[in-house]
Amino acid sequence: MIHIKPFDYIFYRIATSKFYQKLDSKTPYIWAFGSLSFCQLCNVLTIIGIFQTIHGKNILSIPNLSMKIGIPLGVFNILFVTTEKKYRWLIEKYKNEENRTLKGWFVISYVTISILTFLIITDFCL
Template identity: 30%
Template structure:
């Protein structure tokens, strides 16, 4: 799970840098934390509904947002450079970039679908 989080951070940061952002790692940090937050909330919504017969409230959502925001503070420019060195010669990088994009969009869609069904 940690490697997936780091890879999403790397690909999002690289995307922002390719589009001319001088501090692309900041945008990558927000994208990685946001996608992780949406995934956690998408899992929590049906769990709360089926196990506890409750709907998700804003307190639970804010706790998840705060926890993922704290996790994002461990992502720095130094970490991005380490990941860039690690993945600089990866094969099928374009395909992997599209898969990361699909994961990010899919996590947002999954959140709204689970919110519509059980929230």
């Protein structure tokens, strides 16, 4: 099993959040997959947007690029990060974790910053 610790943990915390548990208690890991993939896509597009802004060229179209990056990223996440087997394993691994609240704020910050920086940088690139 491949372990990408920060993304594993973010996936685990999103999947076990009360919001996703209420939304779909049987398969919250599927909802967490979508949320994590969206944040990762925002990160990649933000980095590309920063390079485009620095170089003063709009070489790549963000809407077209999002499909070209989003599909392989989603496939990668399905294969290595967001499987039900990994979800069960992460529940066991983190059931008695320390500093749960602080780590929860890390996850909330990651999601918020990912989306906000993407929105800000796309305002410059589009």
